[in-house]
Amino acid sequence: MPPRLVGKLEVNTELGSFLGDTRIRLLEAIEQHGSISQAAKHVPLSYKTAWDAVDAMNNLAEQPLVERVAGGRQGGGTRLTDHGRSMVALYRAVELEYQAALDRLAAQAHEAEGGAHSVRSFQQLLRRMAFRTSARNQLACTVSGLREGEVDYEIYLRLDERTELKAVITRESAQTLGLAIGMQVLALIKSSSVLLMTDPDQRISADNQLWGTVARLHEGPVNSEVKIDIGGGRTVIAVITHDSVQHLGLAEGSTVAAVFQASNVILLVLG
Template identity: 40%
Template sequence: MSPKYFSYLGTVMTKSKVAVSASLWMQKGAQNFLGGNRIDLLEQIDRCGSLSTAAKAAGMSYKTAWDGLNVMNNLADQPLTVAATGGSGGGGTRLTEEGKKIVHLYRLIETEHQGMLARLEESLGDFNDYLPLLQRMTMKISAKNVFSGTVCEITRDISVSQVVLQLKSGHQMTAVVSTDSVDALGLDVGCSAYALVKASSVMIANNYLTLKISAKNRITGCITKITESAVVGEVVLDIGAGETITATITDSSVRNLGLQEGNEVCAIIKSTSVIIGVQ
């Protein structure tokens, strides 16, 4: 699915002049995909070959950079970055060819975008009467996990339906939603959709081969990062094809399960905890 391009308008008004400014973002579904400091981050990764160094150069924390990179890779049709571990030069992060291509594309669009804003500002008349028509409402999603996929199965009932998405990693994500929502979203087999899951709704299991549970979604992956704090921490799983799953669990659970980076574990998600969205 190709991303849409959105320009978020802002104005600086005085008695004699209205100045126009805007930020440019690529969006996929309801989620900001590429733009602003995320593009800066990708460019710095290409220059530095290190996520931590790139984050500092782009003026953001390592955690913000890590989370932003996971969102970009989850929403991209192909991974934008690849992590390198070990070797004589140590670990690092570099852009894929797809990553370099999309950064170049964004900068081309940005140049045209700035030219459009300049022409718009020149043609403005009495802008104050029309400003409300150009303002737009935007929604920011707090869910850590956003996956793009294709609807491969819909099982309908009178009040609720089961929707199965095929993710690019090869895994499937099952959601139970109201049948009214299926109709309102226009869901059908073969259409593109998004699955959103809060990190707090993701459970982690390490003895998953013998585990008997009712949860529909059991996705295996390798732990790439564990962030601990006084009470709760985050566990990030690489599930393939550049996709990751983030789980928020207690520090005591991390210790009791003996979780370590490099372990293969299973992310367990109830189908009722999955939100489906479309573009």
């Protein structure tokens, strides 16, 4: 009997993958239970991992997949948007065809020269192509401007109609990426590179300031994680010291800006 190829389907935008098996099961559990905490237990995932996954999906999707529901006797909850339900239905429909195609490919490879070895080689290739990043913040952007310098390139990135980011990379990196106006990219920013500011009149040298409200505050004995809702279903994560949280007087609902240098933005071009 030939070895079976069992693939993990990923749904991609032009910016790369943002839906996979675990996230789909999380979305289905949110739809069923109306709660992130209950959905996380069902998958299972930690509560924090579940929220991080929801934030990442909402940041990468054209429209938010998950939304909060306020009020009511139950005190509100979480539910899928119409777009979220469509994505789940699309995934499950394509998944059936995808597995059928893999079954046919495995059978053909086994019959061809090399047999089972060909299938295992194909599996190894797929694993090597998998993409991972440690950057907590991944924002889908469109290149809106390029300014060439003697050493560096200034890259302007349109996040939405009202927000533009700036990145600075070397000339060699810009040429390697083949950047052009209108190109779709991912802007990656490590959470430790994000500073927070509460005074709009404060003068700082950082190029990027994304204003929003504190959506979640997870305080630790030394460092704290702050999730900032910047609108449009997008969020930014910052990790700052516990003392900084106290000094800024941060709490859920506080108005705050996520601040980071253009040099701390890493660009990713997929495809």
